[in-house]
Amino acid sequence: MSQAHNRMRTWIANRRDGASLPLVTTPLPGAATVASLMKPLTALALTSILAAPTLAHGGEQGAKPMATHESPSLEEVRSVSPALERYTTGPLLNGVWKRPDLSARDRGLVTVSALIARGQTVEMPYYFKLALDNGVTPAELSETITHLAFYAGWANAMSAVSVAKDVFAARGVEIDQLPSAEPELLRIEPQAEAKRAVSVQENVGPVSQSLVDYTSQLLFHDLWLRPGLTPRDRSLVTVSALVASGQVAQVPFHLNRAMDSGLTRAQASEMLTHLAFYAGWPSVMSSVPVVKGVFDARHP
Amino acid sequence: MSQAHNRMRTWIANRRDGASLPLVTTPLPGAATVASLMKPLTALALTSILAAPTLAHGGEQGAKPMATHESPSLEEVRSVSPALERYTTGPLLNGVWKRPDLSARDRGLVTVSALIARGQTVEMPYYFKLALDNGVTPAELSETITHLAFYAGWANAMSAVSVAKDVFAARGVEIDQLPSAEPELLRIEPQAEAKRAVSVQENVGPVSQSLVDYTSQLLFHDLWLRPGLTPRDRSLVTVSALVASGQVAQVPFHLNRAMDSGLTRAQASEMLTHLAFYAGWPSVMSSVPVVKGVFDARHP
C-alpha cells in the first residue's frame, strides 16, 4: 500500500459501506471549471461523509445529561443549503484536502488548531475524528489541546476537552496512550532562547514582570520542550491558531520558528489556502502581508 | 395592510396571544429621556417576546440526542438581569429595530450575519426566526449561511446549519424553496473583476498562488454570481460579518462594492448603529475610521 494511499485510506471516517474512495490527488483547478472539482461520490457516501457514528455516545455518561456533540450530517447541510453541501463535498473535502504540498495529516492538525482557536465546538467532533483517521495520533491531538490552552485561552482548550473526551472514549483511547503530565523535556536551544528572552524582557518587562516570567518558565522552558509534538508540528499548530484568530502580530516570530524547525515555504503557503476555508477568507487575507514579510526576509 | 405594517406584522414571532403590537417607528431619542424609550409592552408580550416556540423541536430527530437550540426567554433574562430585559425590550427590540433608514428585513439580515460571523449559536434560533418573520426568505437565509462559509469560516456556517435545520423543519421549509446547488449564475462585471483580479494577484500571488486561484474561481466567478442573494444584499451580509468579526482591513473593498450595488450611505450608517448592539460597541467603533474613509472618498 503506497504511503499516499495510507494517508488517505480512512479519508472518510464514517462511511458505512466500506468501499474505498478514488485516490485522486486533485491539482489546483487551473483552467478547469469549478464544476469539474465536484466529482460526485456515491449517494451513500454523501449522506455519511459527515455523519457522526451512532456509537459515539454510549451509556458511559450515566445520569449526566447527554452531550450533543454531533456535527451536522451532510443530509442536514443539504436541508439548509444544497450549495453548501456541494462546496463541502466537492471543492473542500474532495479538493483542498487532497491537494499536494500539505499532507492530509498536517491538514488535520491545521484544521483542529483553527477550530480550537475559534472555539468552534459544533464542528470539532467531525474534524477531531477526521484528523485521527488521517494520521494525527491521539497523543498529538491531546498535546495540541494542551498547547492551545496557552495560545488560544484556557476555555478554548476546555471546550476541546469536552468534545475530545467523547471521541477518545468511543475509540477506546486509554490514558497510557496520552503524553505524560511530566515527561522528559527536549533540550532547549540556548541561543534562540536567549534572544527571545531578551526581547520579551525589553518589551513586556516594563508592563508586567510576572508575564515575562511565566512566558519563560511555563511556555519556553516547559510547554515548548514537551516531546508530545515535534517542534515543527508545535509551531504549525501555533501559527494556524494565530492566523485563525486574527493575531497577526505574533505570526512573524512563530512562522520563522516553524520554518527553522522544518516547515517548508510550500507547506506554509498551502496552510494559508487551507485556513481560508476554516478561518474564513478575511482572516487569511489579513495575514498575507505579514507572511510575505517573513518569506521575503528569509529569501530576499 | 401598509407595507410598514407588513414588515412589522410578525415582529414578535412567538407571541401566543395573537394580539398585535403598536407599530411605532421610534425616532432616534433626541432630547427624550432614555426612560421614554422603554414603553412597557403588556406583561404577556414581555414574557413571550423572546420565548422559543414549544413546537420548535418535534419528534423528527428520532434517537439522536435532543438539540438544545433555545434562546433564553425574556423571563429567563429577567431572572438574571432585570436591566438587560429592559434594555432588550425597550431600546433594542422596540427602538433600534424600528428606526428608519434600514428596514426590519435588512436588520434581520445584518443581525443574522453578525451572529454567524461571531459563532453565537445561542441567539441564532431567536434571530433566525425574527429575520424570517420580517421578510428575509428561507432562500436568502440559506444563501447567507453559504456565503459566510467563505467569509466567516466553514465551521461558523456549519454551526448555523445546526440551528437553521431545526428552524426550517419547524416551519416546513422544503428543499425546493432553497437556492439550487448549481443555479444559472449572474453575469460578471468584467471591468471591476479585472481590477480585483490584478490587485489580488499582485498582493497574494507571491505568498500563495492557490489562494489567488480559489479566490477567483470559487469566490468571484462562482459564489458572488449566485442569484440567491442580490449583489447589494450579498455585500451587506459581507460587510456586516467583517465589522462584527473585527476584520476592518477588507471593509473598504466590500463597502464600496455594497454602495456600488445600491446600499445607501444612510443605510450603511444605520447598519453600524445596529451592529453596535450585536457586535458590541468596540467592534463598531474600530470600524468607524475605515467607514469614514470610504464615505469621504466617494463624496469628498
Next chain:
Amino acid sequence: MSQAHNRMRTWIANRRDGASLPLVTTPLPGAATVASLMKPLTALALTSILAAPTLAHGGEQGAKPMATHESPSLEEVRSVSPALERYTTGPLLNGVWKRPDLSARDRGLVTVSALIARGQTVEMPYYFKLALDNGVTPAELSETITHLAFYAGWANAMSAVSVAKDVFAARGVEIDQLPSAEPELLRIEPQAEAKRAVSVQENVGPVSQSLVDYTSQLLFHDLWLRPGLTPRDRSLVTVSALVASGQVAQVPFHLNRAMDSGLTRAQASEMLTHLAFYAGWPSVMSSVPVVKGVFDARHP
C-alpha cells in the same frame, strides 16, 4: 478568620469532602522550578475541583430539554490530557489565582468578563460559581452581564444568561438580590463626560449621528451610571473584555478611566498576567504596547 482566608475560603466551590485547602499565597516562581508549583492536592480534591455540582440542574426545567451546562471535570480533563490537568490545578488554580496584587474576587470578575467577551459558554458554569464563591456577588455578576451586552455584543450577554440562570436557580438567587432595572443613577462627572462627548462627536458624528447619540444616552448617561458595579469594577470588566477580544484600540480610554477610578498599576499589570491564561498569550501580548503607552503617559 483573616481576610485572606475569607477570600480563599470557598476557593474550590465543589469539593465534597469539606476539607480546607492550604492557604498558600504562591509568589511568582522566581528561581523555583516549575515542578515545585504543582503541589499535588489530594486525589479527591483533584477529581472534584472542577466538577459541577450534581444538583445544578434540578427538575425545575420541566419539559424543556436539559441544558448541558457542565464544564468538564478534572477527571475528564485528565482523560484527554494529563498535562492540561497538571497545568490547571498547579500553575493556574493553585498558582496564578493566589498571587498577590489582584484579589481572587477581582480575578473572578476578570475571568468572567473574558469568558463572556469570548463567548466561552462551556467554562462559564465553573467560573461563574468560582467568582461567586470568591466574593463577586450575584448582583455584580448580573450587572457584569448587562454591561457586556454593550461592550461584547448582545448575543454574548444572552449566552451568559443561558448559563447564569441555572447557576442562580441552583443557589436560590432571587430577583430582589439583583440590580433594579431602573435604579437611582450615580452622578455624572461633567468635565470628563464633556471631553468624551466632544471627542466621539468629532470622530463618529460624520459617520453615524445615531451611534453618537446612543453612545451618550444609553451608555454614558445610563449604563455607566448604574450603581450595580463600582466605577472601578465597571472599568475593570470593560478593559478585561477589550483585551480578551483583541479590541486594543479602546484600551487607552478605558484603562485610563479604570485607573482614574482607583485601579492601581500593579492591579492592571496583574490583570494582564491573569488574562494571558484565559484569553491566550497572543491577545495579551498584543495589548502590551498599548498598556505601556498608558502607563508611560500617566507616570512618565
